[in-house]
Amino acid sequence: MEIFSHIALTFGLVLTAALMAGTLADLLHLPKVTGYLLIGVVLGPSGLDLLQDAHVHELEPLTKLAIGLVLFGLGCHFPISHMRRIGKRILRLSIGELLITFLCVSLGMLAVGSFFGNDWKSALIFGALALATAPATTVLVLKESESEGPLTEAAEGLVILNNLGSIIVFELVFLVITLVGGEFPGSLLIGLKAFLTSVPASLALGVATGLVVSLGCSLLSNTRWLVLLVAANTFLLGLAEVLETNYMLGYLAMGLTVANSSDDARAINSNIDRLTGFLCVIFFVIHGAELDLNAFLQAGVLGVAYILFRVLGKYVGVFTAATFSHEPPAIRSWLGTTLLAQAGAAIALASVTAQRDPRLGEIIQPLILGTVVVFEIAGPLLIRLSILRAGEVPLARAVHHTSSTPLDEIMKLVTRILVAFGKDPRHRREPTELKVSDLVRKNVSGVDQSASFRDVISLIEHSHDNTYAVTNDENALVGIIRYDELSRVMFDQSVADLVRADDLCSPALWKLYLGDSAEIAVKYFRISNHDCIPVLSGEDQPRYVGVLRRRDLMQYFRGRLDSEGESPNTSSS
Secondary structure, three states: OHHHHHHHHHHHHHHHHHHHHHHHHHHOOOOHHHHHHHHHHHHOOOOOOOOOHHHHHHOHHHHHHHHHHHHHHHHHOOOHHHHHHHHHHHHHHHHHHHHHHHHHHHHHHHHHHHHHOOOHHHHHHHHHHOOOOOHHHHHHHHHHHOOOOHHHHHHHHHHHHHHHHHHHHHHHHHHHHHHHOOOOOOOHHHHHHHHHHHOHHHHHHHHHHHHHHHHHHHHOOHHHHHHHHHHHHHHHHHHHHHHOOOHHHHHHHHHHHHHHHOOOHHHHHHHHHHHHHHHHHHHHHHHHHHOOHHHHHHHHHHHHHHHHHHHHHHHHHHHHHHHHOOOOHHHHHHOHHHHOOOOHHHHHHHHHHHHHOHHHHHHHHHHHHHHHHHHHHHHHHHHHHHHHHOOOOOHHHHHOOOOOOHHHHHHHHHHHHHHHOOOOOOOOOOOOOOEHHHOOEEOOOOEEOOOEHHHHHHHHOOOOOOEEEEEOOOOEEEEEEEHHHOHHHHOOHHHHOOOEHHHHOEOOOOOEEOOOEHHHHHHHHHHOOOOEEEEEOOOOOOEEEEEEEHHHHHHHHHHHHHOOOOOOOHHHO
């Protein structure tokens, strides 16, 4: 009975605190993840100590399930067709970033650690742990910001490869330590068994569960999918604990399997998203409570060195790989800072280190627990800054959140009651102040006019738009392709091989310039059925910049006007 009351009270406190933190984060224009983490720190042992370690431990299955579901959803975004399109560039970026980060942290910690009596073993383990990026933090900030573009795409891909790489390199490092000998307790056979158990077995378990989910969803009505998904995901977590495999790799493999074995991958992911968001709120508050500020202070010089070398490794690694791969400036400048968040994977691997070698654990575990405080609090802010500076989040959406405060909702309630009695206090506003430059989606690539029909389909198959800009080598707008006009070619394969993008496009009747007012955009959307309109730099040098989406425009005004107790003029859409 006492255990139940502890769980119930902790659960209720976490949810109430999360609600308050999310509202406060909106008011301060911060990522919600940051708000959840900070309120967790306040409630945890480092603050008011209302969330004690024993109570937090009781909710550990929910927090692990939250991380797992995030990785499952991430895997669902990468079908083989998508991987073929971006696979090579993501792989090049990942290899460069992982290699340079590992070398930078390992060599740096070896040099600094030698003054404190640490040897090469701890330096190599630090290098392996530095590779991991917190998937839940990164994905949720990207999703909350509704970012899109090559930077967002690359960040999602590298999160997968970073965690996979970190686990594999970690096990290989222990194999090297075992092979060389030294003070490591065990044999090479033990090390090989640990490696084979942790990686291939985890992947196999995830693939098997993914196939079951794909088959089950094809046989069952979609009204029963959520039950199946919850059962499969909790079952996978339980099996991973019993078999002592890596549950994170299992969930990632499960998502990738569903993405490539089911025609309903998007719908499956949409079903699980409803549960993921709820559990992630709990995860971040609890994770914030676990952040030990005293551990950060105790990390000292070694902790500061680890932070600096990891930041340097991530940035230089991405910059170098992106430069050699001829990636756009946004990737070179900002991808590294989107990968700095670090939490669950690094903490878990540090714990494994302590289990395998207590002496190494005494060096590794306190430092990782301390530095995670910095990376988890600063990480969401840096991710938000990176995607904003890269132009993958419209400025207006970043400045003005569409969520509202409790007071706003009370005012809306009063307004609705007055309207019901024929007393409408609202007045309409015209969007005269906002510019197209504030809402444009930059880095939404146009279709090259020489692209084949198959390339066009490959490019747009993961998009939700119905209109696509066609550009030439000088990035000038040639015309637009309408998705509904592609049907005449899609079913005639003999013609498809002969058709290029410029054969499919039609003149762009509607186009906007960065200096245009949003009022003009509203007018164009009112008289057209486009869900997005191409945006050009200016009338003198009309170079393609990106697109303005109908939903971005309306969401901004809905958020701004609703926050003032007004209703947006939806008829203008």
